[in-house]
Amino acid sequence: MPVNILAISGSTRQQSTNHTLIHIIAELYAGTANITHFEGLSTLPHFNPDLDNNTPPPAVTAFREQLRAADGVLICTPEYAMGVPGSLKNALDWLVSSMELSKKPVALITASSMGEQAHASLTGTLLVIEANLPEASRLLIPFVKAKVKDGKITDESTFQEVKAVMASLLYSLT
Numbered sequence: 001m002p003v004n005i006l007a008i009s010g011s012t013r014q015q016s017t018n019h020t021l022i023h024i025i026a027e028l029y030a031g032t033a034n035i036t037h038f039e040g041l042s043t044l045p046h047f048n049p050d051l052d053n054n055t056p057p058p059a060v061t062a063f064r065e066q067l068r069a070a071d072g073v074l075i076c077t078p079e080y081a082m083g084v085p086g087s088l089k090n091a092l093d094w095l096v097s098s099m100e101l102s103k104k105p106v107a108l109i110t111a112s113s114m115g116e117q118a119h120a121s122l123t124g125t126l127l128v129i130e131a132n133l134p135e136a137s138r139l140l141i142p143f144v145k146a147k148v149k150d151g152k153i154t155d156e157s158t159f160q161e162v163k164a165v166m167a168s169l170l171y172s173l174t
C-alpha cells in the first residue's frame, strides 16, 4: 500500500522550481507514495502565541490535521535573503506547541541559487521540534535553475541525490 507524504514548498511563486521538484518527485514515486502538495502555506495566519490555544484558526487546524494524517513530510524550499522564506518559517512556528512533526519522518530539500543558510537554519528548526530528519534525508541543491529545467531534473548527479534522499525518507517510514 502506498505511503502518504505531505509535500510543503517554501516558495509561494506560481512557476516555482521547488513546486516543479515536488511534481517530479511525486511522478517518480507514484505507486510507492501518494505525495500531496500542501496548498495552504500562504493562507496560514501569522503565528501568534495568543491564537495558539484550544481553538486555533481553522487554517492552522487543517494544516495540523493534514500533517497528522501523513506518514511523512517532504519540504522543498528556496532561500530568501540568506534565510528561510517567511511563509515556511511561519508554518513551522505553528507546529512548535502542537508537535505534529515530532518523530515524523521528514526529508528536506533546499533548492535555491545558494541555499546554505536556509538549509542550516531549517535543519536546526526541524531538529528542535523533533522531526525524524537523518542526514541522509537532507539535500542542498545550489544553482537549482541550471539543474531543474522544463519540468525535468537535467543534472544527473542531482537526480541521483534526489533519489537517495527519497530512499532515506521511504526507509524512515518502514
Ligand SMILES: Cc1cc2nc3c(=O)[nH]c(=O)nc-3n(C[C@H](O)[C@H](O)[C@H](O)COP(=O)(O)O)c2cc1C
Pocket (backbone or CB within 6 Å): 011, 012, 013, 015, 016, 017, 018, 019, 077, 078, 079, 080, 081, 082, 083, 111, 112, 113, 114, 115, 116, 144, 145
Ligand atoms: C527576495 C528574494 C531573495 C532571494 N535571496 C536569496 C538568497 O539569499 N539565497 C539564495 O540562494 N537565493 C535567493 N534568492 C533566489 C531564489 O531563492 C531562487 O530564485 C529560487 O530558485 C527560487 O525558488 P522557486 O523557484 O522555488 O521560487 C532570492 C530570491 C528572491 C525573490
